[in-house]
Amino acid sequence: MDAIIMAGGFGSRLGMGEKPCVELLGKPLITYVIDTLQRTGSIGDIYVAVSPATPRTASFIQEKYDGKVMVIPTGGGNYVGDMVYAVKAACITDPLLILMADLPLLTPELLEKVIKEYKTCGKPAMSIFSPICVCKSLGIRPDTVFNWEGKGELIVPSGINIMDGNDVDHEQDYVSLVLDNIELALNINTVEDLQRCKDILLERKAESISN
Ligand SMILES: Nc1nc2c(ncn2[C@@H]2O[C@H](COP(=O)(O)OP(=O)(O)OP(=O)(O)O)[C@@H](O)[C@H]2O)c(=O)[nH]1
């Protein structure tokens, strides 16, 4: 399954320039997602959808990955329009993974789980959500919430979706997959999110050294 990383936003809430290039423990944010995708066996080609708002991201990807990760220039300013454009530009006609550049805690195991669930879900598309309680436990106040298929539980989009590349011009019937891993809930929108993420990664590092 091919993957497109959306990386053409303004990063206005973080306010530190191009968000995909903002450093987290010495590495640009987008490299965390790319490294995870490269270590996920079920993932094929990787594309990054940049925009006029992210020229540094475009040149960084071109230089660092030297054609192994492909850059797609999109118009910017329209997430869905740019996503559709990128799928067509990449000529992807199978199911594909669309994700954001600001999910540094994502792991190959989680992605494999999502892809496995997709394969048996019986719908053309799947969206991944976090329960609102997981976001709240991390101190995140989400700006978008959904009511989970009338189950009375509030869920928050994680920024990870699978859709059928063959039919991107139409809204696709989707399954909501709700997973409570903090790795899906913690995306970087603000300076506080960046600090939270830093704390978690440093804590994990310290634990792995002491074990
Ligand atoms: N190509 C493209 N990517 C986008 C667009 N809007 C957002 N993105 C990317 O999608 C991901 C999630 O978006 P946001 O978290 O809102 O990031 P952002 O738009 O840069 O940040 P804010 O300005 O604070 O909303 C990020 O990796 C963005 O770079 C867009 O219009 N076009």
Ligand SMILES: [Mg+2]
């Ligand atoms: Mg945005």
